[in-house]
Amino acid sequence: MTVEKLLKTILLYIILIIGVSIFIAPFYFVIINSLKTNSEYLVSKLVLPSSFYLDNYVATIEMMKYGKTLLNSIIITAFSVFGILVIASMAAYKIARTKGILNTILFFLFLSVFVVPFQSVMIPIVVMARRLSLMNKLYGMVLVYLGLVSPTAIFLYRGFIQTIPLSLEECAQIDGASVYQIFFRIVLPLLKPITSTIIILLGLQIWNDFLLPLLMLQTPKNYTLPLATMRFFQTYNTAWGNILAATVLSSIPMIILFFSAQKQIVQGVTSGAIKG
């Protein structure tokens, strides 16, 4: 029995290790080849580089304006997520605590965003952004994200607020607190757990979004990281050393973030997906 168990465990580990190797292989080949000179690359894509050749990286950082693009992505993601947290928690609070036909209608209107995917309204959205002169502007992107992504946060916040007992707010009201004091002093601090879930889910989504930046941002100085990376691939489509360096550079911020907050990210994704 124990021998059988031991064999089973060993088999399990072999399966897992093979699985992990297959999953990591593409990363591995990208990284080793990004460190090769062009002639080394042409000789073989499988062997390790003879030395750490960093010129691909130095050149690529300059060519894709890495610093500027990184900053654009950070600005867009940070402002969008922060804005969404503010306006969505406010709206969700009232939606969760009010009864009435109008309130229900509003909630279902917000929910309709889940049924109608972004892609089927992207064309009129671009037309609207053009009409409001929001094209090719970082704050334009932020405003569109606020409108389109808030419903997800409203949905998650509303579900969470409904689990908070009313008594706390009632006590505060008897003590003479205003609606605003109740919301900002009492309700908002209680929303912390779901807020971190929302930050992770929406942060990932906005950071990695490609389609909206592709449609709205036209000049390289405004590009986000995924868009700049894609444009770089298209421009230098045979310079593999640089392309692979760009691939690594584009992934690094999220990979660092993932390893430094793996527990929170895994938790956030799990709880968000199940509630959503």
Place this chain on the structure above:
Amino acid sequence: MKKHYYSADYFLFILPAFSLFFLFFLIPVFNGVRYSFFEWNGISAAKTFVGLENFRNVLNDKIFFEAFKNTLKFTVVHVLTVNLLALLLATLLTKPSVVGRNFFRGIFFLPNVLSLIVVGQIWKFFLGQASFELGKKIGVALFQIGWLSDPHVALYSTIIASVWQATGWYMLIYIAGITAIPRELYEAATIDGGRQVFVFRHITLPLLIPSLTICIFLSTINSLRVFDIVYAMTGGGPGHATETALLNIYNTTFNSFKYGYGTAKAIVLLIVIIVVSFAQIILLKRKEVDL
């Protein structure tokens, strides 16, 4: 507090979110329907009303039809593979005997934090550049096919990349589902002498139906609107072999400047997505009740 009425602060709290939502979602939905009845290049002020002609053209558009077929093929293969793989990994990684579970989970989830553009490029390199040499070296002919150049294979290459990226996400949902199953049930089944396959079939699977519902639903929706990964890997080529519905809509609208026609196609896609999602929810919900 028990009185729920629409006071001024009700509107004040809702207004910021609602006004942006109205501007960038509700009006566009309305306009999308409107544009689909017009012929319009997206720039000039003049729109020509053409009635249902755009929709008639959509139904006769051979390339769009092909793109739709590609999307459906992509969806079926992607959904099956991703869910089987994720379920398998989740089962393995919830076994109490596995040490370093979090490490393994982390690795399988890792591709998920990357943008699909990068994922597409990683696989474009791996399948288009490194795989041939790898196949020659280890003597596996499969590695040496034209992953991206052969029109019969290219779509499957994009599916490989998307499965690699998405599996970890669904794995986490299944893990959460499995972890929520009370341990006593397993203990009871083991005492009864149930084999592992039996236990999986009669305990794990029935109790996992809610997770299965979520995962199949989400993976279907995401595949029906696949864009980034194909755009980065093949751009729809060779020929139109990997062109998906959304890629076709994008090209029609923003490269050929047929805004009215493009929105008509987008509405057709939307209807398909809505029908498929409702059908799935109804079917899977019924399964939940049965079990």
